[in-house]
Amino acid sequence: EVQLVESGGAVVQPGGSLRVSCSASGFTFKDYTMHWVRQPPRKGLEWVSLINWDGSRTYYADSVKGRFTISRDNSKNSLYLQMNSLTVEDTALYYCAKNLGPGVSPYYFGCWGQGTLVTVSS
Amino acid sequence: DIVMTQTPLFSSVTLGQPASISCRSSQSLVHSGGDTHLSWLQQRPGLRPRLLIYNISDRFSGVPDRFSGSGAGTDSTLKISRVEAEDVGVYYCMQTTQFSRVTFGQGTKLEIK
Secondary structure, three states: OOEEEEEOOOEEOOOOOEEEEEEEEOOOHHHOOEEEEEEOOOOOOEEEEEEOOOOOOEEEOOOOOOOEEEEEEOOOOEEEEEEOOOOHHHOEEEEEEEEOOOOOOOOOEEEEOOOEEEEEOO | OOOEEEEOOEEEEOOOOOEEEEEEEOOOOEOOOOOEOEEEEEEOOOOOOEEEEEOOOEEOOOOOOOEEEEEEOOEEEEEEOOOOHHHOEEEEEEEOOOHHHOEEOOOEEEEEO
16 A cells, blocks of 8 residues: 655744655655645645656746755655745645656656645744 | 636535536646646545546546546546535646646635535
């Protein structure tokens, strides 16, 4: 069974940094593109970033570009999101998602974790 | 960025009756390879999102066949043939044709009348 478990969410002051993680199991992690999506409280979904299977390609939403860094460690079946210069607008539930198909398959978000809450507040 | 516009934003449906949600994109979602990278997600109250439909009309594994997707180009539709109580939640369309700038619709809240 595919499982994605996010962790690392916390309350952070504006301007601070945080790294959230996603631990994957139940599939061959190294073969799949992975995604981060966030959802502010009582709002809709916002795509944050994606990283291809081997980490050679990464893409970011304009709202986080230059502040957030996505990475992965295929030896640990783990996905990460390093978040710097956080603002109150970054407050959200952060989900990791597994691509539907492996390799260079089209990007569809086939399986989602339960999310980890990041709150930016003074 | 490709803007995804859903209508309606709120839908109240009687149990057993059909429901339909439309999604319009600001530009064509037909990928260079011929596929249309439009998908639909369901988010039940308090739960994580779940993939329902991908490639505009392919049903994801385990999704009941009362859910169907259709459309082409800039217009797509999610239909529920007979709404059940477990279908309550928010439905999102999303495009990944422009994969470096993935975008979602605003979400449509479905409730039982």
